[in-house]
Amino acid sequence: MQSRRKFIAQSALAAGALLTSNSLFAEMQKDKALKKLTILHTNDVHSRLEPFPMDGSRNQGLGGVAARAALINTIRAEQEQVLLLDAGDIFQGTPFFNLYKGEPEIKAMAAMGYDAATMGNHDFDAGLENFATQLKHASFPILMCNYDFTNTPMELKYQPYKIFRKGKLKIGITAVGIEMTGLVPDSLFGNTQYLDPIQKANETAAQLKKEEACDMVICLSHLGYKYSGNKVSDIVLAKETENIDLIIGGHTHTFMDAPEMYTNKTGSDVLVNQVGWAGIQMGRLDFDFAGFQPKKLSKSHTVIVGEKTNE
Secondary structure, three states, X not given: OHHHHHHHHHHHHHHHHHHHHHHHHHHHHHHHOEEEEEEEEEOXXXXXXXXXXXXXXXXXXXXXXXXXXXXXXXXXXXXXXXXXXXXXXXXXXXXXXXXXXXXXXXXXXXXXXXXXXXXXXXXHOOOHHHHHHXXXXXXXXXXXXXXXXXXXXXXXXXXXXXXXXXXXXXXXXXXXXXXXXXXOOHHHHOOOEXXXXXXXXXXXXXXXXXXXXXXXXXXXXXXXXXXXXXXXXXXXXXXXXXXOOEEEOOOOOOEOOOOEEEEOOOOOEXXXXXXXXXXXXXXXXXXXXXXXXXXXXXXXXXXXXXXXXEO
């Protein structure tokens, strides 16, 4: 009888171990399964809510929030995990801003479901208090890690980074802005303190990658793509970083057909992309994540926005 009980107990333990093993194997296989992420991005839209007029100019019929919203909705219907981001200079450039000081721009971005944005130098054009006031219309965070907004109207209205959960993916996003002295009147940025963008981006990215275990770290940048002198740019930032995977840029209105790849301080790849200005184009980057393998850019394309829209 004792042997029979022992046999049953051992059989039960073996069955349990087998079930646990199968369960762990199933979980491991699930982790290895291909995960996809689509990143859509804009920069330097400059209050261009309507398309360019049909006046025979090079950009006629291009841009406008209605066409952009339609594109975004189509892509979201096709792809399960989508992030929509903006790299600054939301304001300034059309009578909409002169009349309404940014309210319709922020409302339009909220209606399109932007996930996050950063500030550009022209977002200070009606003063920091105005920008902070317009954020009551936003449903998305303003990210910035190298501006210290202590004792300004923006003090409680921005974040140095945000982590987004997209399915099983954990995506960390931070942002850096350009030095304002000589570019923005002192009276418009007030007590805002500019901090070294490379140092702050590296500190924040290390936290996101190492402490928060993000699968990908993105930096929204309004530094500008490149310069002839020693001025810090997206290219300089890419080469001096350690944990950033993708830089989505602005400021220099650079039209890029595809992202450029640079090598960072640890020998890893960093992608840099920017899509011009005025909402004429929207960037689309499709990434694949499979288990412990490095993420892979499976497809990148610049989507023309407006009456000539095509992919």
